[in-house]
Amino acid sequence: MKGNIFMTGAESLIMTAVKAGIEVCFANAGTTELPVVRALEKVPGVRPILCLFEGGCSGAADGYARMKEKPAMTLLHLGPGFANAVANFHNARRAGSPIFNVVGDHASWHRPSDPLLNMDVEALVGTVSRWQRTNQSSDRISHDAAEGISAALSGLIASLILPSDHAWAEIPPSEIHAAGFRFDPVDSESIEEAAKLLRSTSRKALFLGGRALWKAGLHAAARVAASTGCDLLTDVFPARMERGAGFPIVQKIPYFPEHAAAMLSGYEAFVFAGAREPVAFFGYQDMPGRLLTSDQRRVHIGTAFQDAAAALECLAEALDSPPSPPGKAPYMASLRYPELPGGVLTAEKTCLALTALQPENAIVVDESLTSGSAYYSLATSLAPHTLINLTGGAIGQGIPSATGAAIACPERPVINFQADGSALYTLQALWTQARENLNVTTLICSNRSYNIIRMEMRRAGHSVTGTEASSLIDLRNPDIDWVRLSLGFGVPAISVTTVEEFSSAFYRAMAEPGPHLIELVLQPSF
Amino acid sequence: MKGNIFMTGAESLIMTAVKAGIEVCFANAGTTELPVVRALEKVPGVRPILCLFEGGCSGAADGYARMKEKPAMTLLHLGPGFANAVANFHNARRAGSPIFNVVGDHASWHRPSDPLLNMDVEALVGTVSRWQRTNQSSDRISHDAAEGISAALSGLIASLILPSDHAWAEIPPSEIHAAGFRFDPVDSESIEEAAKLLRSTSRKALFLGGRALWKAGLHAAARVAASTGCDLLTDVFPARMERGAGFPIVQKIPYFPEHAAAMLSGYEAFVFAGAREPVAFFGYQDMPGRLLTSDQRRVHIGTAFQDAAAALECLAEALDSPPSPPGKAPYMASLRYPELPGGVLTAEKTCLALTALQPENAIVVDESLTSGSAYYSLATSLAPHTLINLTGGAIGQGIPSATGAAIACPERPVINFQADGSALYTLQALWTQARENLNVTTLICSNRSYNIIRMEMRRAGHSVTGTEASSLIDLRNPDIDWVRLSLGFGVPAISVTTVEEFSSAFYRAMAEPGPHLIELVLQPSF
Incomplete structure (x- = not known):
């Protein structure tokens, strides 16, 4: 039977x-x-x-x-x-x-x-x-x-x-098992220690990661800042954070270790919430790998299988913080859009233009690397939005990740701010955006090189003059035609060279349903 | 200092x-x-x-x-x-x-x-x-x-x-070490055993792999066939083989295990030279995984770090084979080109057309999968050429592998006979072909589906009717535009739907230096 x-x-x-x-x-x-x-x-x-x-x-x-x-x-x-x-x-x-x-x-x-x-x-x-x-x-x-x-x-x-x-x-018919997960309870001892550290030191920072950068976590972090005067920091590539007006201002530590170490040396104490201690992205000759020194004091809360946001709420309570942070305070972002620049696109003007035009409630998947270095600070004061970064550093995340974010949140505009060299790793995901008619707008920052490597060469005191090194860094000869690649996968595309062209293409992309790709051909900025 | x-x-x-x-x-x-x-x-x-x-x-x-x-x-x-x-x-x-x-x-x-x-x-x-x-x-x-x-x-x-x-x-200046490798000497005991087996049995095959399929190995294999009457076989996806007029005819075993087992059951004995015993590509319900039975006798020569071609030469000597095989013999390929068909392209006509047009001394990188199933037999009698297959079965080999083959042999025409679904895995390699100006012609067999999966579904008695299964098998909605993708990477491209169009595009691709891509839009053939 x-x-x-x-x-x-x-x-x-x-x-x-x-x-x-x-x-x-x-x-x-x-x-x-x-x-x-x-x-x-x-x-x-x-x-x-x-x-x-x-x-x-x-x-x-x-x-x-x-x-x-x-x-x-x-x-x-x-x-x-x-x-x-x-x-x-x-x-x-x-x-x-x-x-x-x-x-x-x-x-x-x-x-x-x-x-x-x-x-x-x-x-x-x-x-x-x-x-x-x-x-x-x-x-x-x-x-x-x-x-x-x-x-x-x-x-x-x-x-x-x-x-x-x-x-x-x-x-035979058999049991279908249920899945579930509960966070471990917050460890109250570490909360007490953290509260004591923040009360007893003057130059101090709350270093946020994971769920501490989502809405509830940031709300609690702002309360802690209100009652202790601590700064709020995060690592170079946090997984996901809520940002914009009404959220507290969270500073990212710089990418290069000498800059990060210099910034972090200003603090005598750190409370880490859902974050690990920062280390250099790469090791360099005669430069630090670990960015904190042994005499800087630190406490970790919301570790491992605890909810970092819940830990921050406990910390705020332990500090008798106000139930909600003031709407206006130096550490709270208020709404302010930059003015749209004009003329030929450079990396800097691209960041300015994107922030000037970015719609409310956007999800920004940022794999812009060198071209987008000005974006983070500029976007602090925009309308609320979500930022997703290249957390593990393995390039080729942007287009697929934006695709998944758009499947998760079909009602929100997804903007993929994307370096060209990295985009070439996984460009096939554009087709899935077309097939599923996803509201993703891909902005290709076309500097036609692995620019980070060029910067690293200069940093190490080597100019890129030899043909061998150039051939491994330049993405020219031939230039990639992003419009054709995008159309080949069924995503409408345009290439722009000025802010004005970009602005009009971006408005159209936001207004029309479904995916779009805009190649921004960047001129070097001196 | x-x-x-x-x-x-x-x-x-x-x-x-x-x-x-x-x-x-x-x-x-x-x-x-x-x-x-x-x-x-x-x-x-x-x-x-x-x-x-x-x-x-x-x-x-x-x-x-x-x-x-x-x-x-x-x-x-x-x-x-x-x-x-x-x-x-x-x-x-x-x-x-x-x-x-x-x-x-x-x-x-x-x-x-x-x-x-x-x-x-x-x-x-x-x-x-x-x-x-x-x-x-x-x-x-x-x-x-x-x-x-x-x-x-x-x-x-x-x-x-x-x-x-x-x-x-x-x-400090220090020794630069030298690298080197020598094959292990051929194991004479296995040669004697192989000779004895081939002399003492009537339905027997020499199963070739590795260097046994290169020029010297095939020459020795033909000598063995001449003196023993054995058949020459190889596995479904040999790494590289020399083929065409003047080479012995080597039969590939079929892809599906029931067909392969049926074919192999005709032999009572096998000598393996540089090859491992064949097993099914996948395991299927109620079908064999290992394709030989325990009562079929076998001897292995040219194993591990021995040179399989040298082992075959030793075997030919042990069998007192003639120093060179006859130019004309039933097991030797003689020159014969198929007639060019006409009309709308199907998978079968594509194989016929490619073999009719294939230039001498070509390197054919074959990742055509279902579309190219007729190619191997048809190409037996062409002018000498080299065939490279998808040896490990991990799709996305064709475009990169053709790129490397063209770097190795810049003077030879490289033809990449390529399934569309697999090509999408590593299409970025087209750009390297453009940059290095390589003589690669990519033939995209555009059936717009993962056709092998469709075949497997039918084989298992399941029609592909549900939208869920279809969505995972079809490469439509939207169709991939191969001409745009190829041009996007700097490779001249054309899409063709008839044999006549293909023929003219192929001649042009062979005549002009540098890479070309031809999309062959295939109609189902009934």
């Missing part, structure tokens, strides 16, 4: 995902994942979204997770499919994004034959996953998936390796 | 590479690799070639190594840069391609601080490298590099992880 009462292992997987509230799956499936594809068809509730390359899946899952505060699922084809996704998983891992991966694998009985696509998928998956398991039998799939999703919910990457024979096998 | 007599660790690396005969380096460098970039400028001999994404570097190195029979070098940026290259390294690993990777890493003293771009690079590198080392000091760089290059020469991936402080440090 067989019929509808049986389900496949893959169907139990999708039922578990649906029960856990997972709504989307960024996928690029192959033969070994077909049982899961069929289950997505049969079990309603999870929307599959095709990405043309797995770096699109992982980046989109990251962008989605940062905005939605719940895991996206991905479906990836064996070790090589996962490998293509690793760089953006690295970024997601650094951002603390909850992601649940299903990695199809060969049939369990076939893998010992070492078929051509076989590789050490466990070792590979382990490079970015903090939870991972290779499923051992069909009737354990729901259990494994629920455990994986629960782990993901705590802010990490969970990967379930699923042999295809376990996925296609029929199993 | 300091001056020219000092060199940096990175300079000792490049000097070692030059001494070992390495001529090119496929690179995408970042801050941690700048000392190596500067060394490439200072020490002449290694030509750096920029790829816009690391999957381009690994695929190009693979294509180069398959054609040049010596290692390409790559230069990759930290763990995430290496991760982007893994899928094509997987293919190279399966193909036995010699590749020497240099992976820049954080300064050794900075890595314990776990900077943002840090990851477990050793675990990642280990998933595809059979030799790997993390350099421990500047004065060991030449030694490590020579050892790595020697390992690579034996037909594997060797990866040297190089901390940036070791690369930038100045060292």
Whole structure:
């Protein structure tokens, strides 16, 4: 007797995902994942979204997770499919994004034959996953998936390796397990210590990361600033922060270690909330790697599996802070738009123009790197918006991440402020924006070079004169034609060279539904 | 006293590479690799070639190594840069391609601080490298590099992880080590066994792989066939083989396991030369994974670090084979071109048209998958040419691999017969073709779907009717505009729908120097 009462292992997987509230799956499936594809068809509730390359899946899952505060699922084809996704998983891992991966694998009985696509998928998956398991039998799939999703919910990457024979096998009706996560209670001892430190020192900073940079966290941080006079700081590439008028002003530490160390040396004490202590992005000859000195005092609150925002609220209470910070205070941002400049676009004018034009409630996915260095300060006083950064430093995050953010928040305008060299890593995600008709506007900062490397060469006292070095830094010869690339993927595009042209193209992009791409051809600014 | 007599660790690396005969380096460098970039400028001999994404570097190195029979070098940026290259390294690993990777890493003293771009690079590198080392000091760089290059020469991936402080440090003039490799002597016992097996059985096959499919190996295999009447077989995706008139006819086993097992069941004995025993590409319900049965007899020659071509020559001698095979024999290919068809392009007509037009001495990089299934048989009787296949099955090999093959053999026409879905994985390599003005003609078989998955669904008895499954298989909505994508990267392109249009575009592409792309819009053939 067989019929509808049986389900496949893959169907139990999708039922578990649906029960856990997972709504989307960024996928690029192959033969070994077909049982899961069929289950997505049969079990309603999870929307599959095709990405043309797995770096699109992982980046989109990251962008989605940062905005939605719940895991996206991905479906990836064996070790090589996962490998293509690793760089953006690295970024997601650094951002603390909850992601649940299903990695199809060969049939369990076939893998010992070492078929051509076989590789050490466990070792590979382990490079970015903090939870991972290779499923051992069909009737354990729901259990494994629920455990994986629960782990993901705590802010990490969970990967379930699923042999295809376990996925296609029929199993009797069985329990669909539930997933869940609760933060650990806030550690009151560290709160007391933090309060004491902030009361007893004069040059002090509250260093914010993770959920401390979301609305509730920032609100509590402002209360702490109101009652202690501490500064609010964050790292170079925070995962996600709410910004603009009505939020407290949070200073980012500079990118280069000598500047960061100089800035940080002004403080005698730090309270870290949901953030780790800052270190240099790279090590340089005769420069510090760790940016704090041993005599600077520090306390950590909201660590590991605690909610950093809740920890800040406890800290505000411990300090008898006012229930809400004053609307107007030197440390609170008030609304002020810069004037739109004019003329030929440079990196600086691009930042000015974007901030002058940026709509309210935008999500800005910033992978602009050198071109966008002026943007952060300028955007402090705009209308409220969300900023997403290249948290792990692995380039190629912007286009996929903006795609995922737009899936998470279809009603909000998404602006991807994007360096050209980095955009070339994962440009295929533009097609997903076109297919899903997403409200993403990609601004390509076209300086036609890996400009950060040029800067680093100059910093190290070497001019880029030799053809060998130039050939590895320039993106010229031939120039990339971004308009054609974008149109090739179905995204309307235009190339602009002046602020006036940019302004008109940007208005149009904001007014029309669906994705747009604007290439900003930047002139060097002297 | 300091001056020219000092060199940096990175300079000792490049000097070692030059001494070992390495001529090119496929690179995408970042801050941690700048000392190596500067060394490439200072020490002449290694030509750096920029790829816009690391999957381009690994695929190009693979294509180069398959054609040049010596290692390409790559230069990759930290763990995430290496991760982007893994899928094509997987293919190279399966193909036995010699590749020497240099992976820049954080300064050794900075890595314990776990900077943002840090990851477990050793675990990642280990998933595809059979030799790997993390350099421990500047004065060991030449030694490590020579050892790595020697390992690579034996037909594997060797990866040297190089901390940036070791690369930038100045060292006193020191020995530049030499690299080298010699095959193990042919194992005469297995040769005797093989000869005995071929003499004593009637239904027998010589199963060829690796160097057995190059010119000398095929010549020896033909001699063995002449004196024993054995068939010549190879696996579905051999790394590289010489083909066409004057070469013996080598049959490929079919892709699907039931067809392959049926074909192979006709033999009572196999001699494997440079090849492993065939297994199914994927495991399917109620189908065999291993394709040979235990009662089929087999002997392996030319295994591991032996030269399979030399082993075949020993076998031919042991069998008292004629010194050269007859020019005309049923198992030798003679020149015969198919007639050019006409009308609307289908997959079958595309294969016919390509074989009818294919120029002598071409290198055909075949990642055509379902569209090109008729090509292999048709091309048996063309003028001599080289065929490169998707050996590891990780899609996205074609465009980068063709790029590397063209760098290795600038005087030969390279034809990349390419599936559209796979091409989208690593299309950035088109730009390198444009920049280096390579004679590559990319033929995009545009069926606008992951057609292999559609076939697999049908095979498993499931029609693709649901929108969820369709959305993961179709590459429509919107259609990819290959002409725009190609022009965006600087490669002249045209889209064709008939054999006549294709023929004229192909002639032009062959006649003009530099890269071209032709999109063949395929109609389903019933």
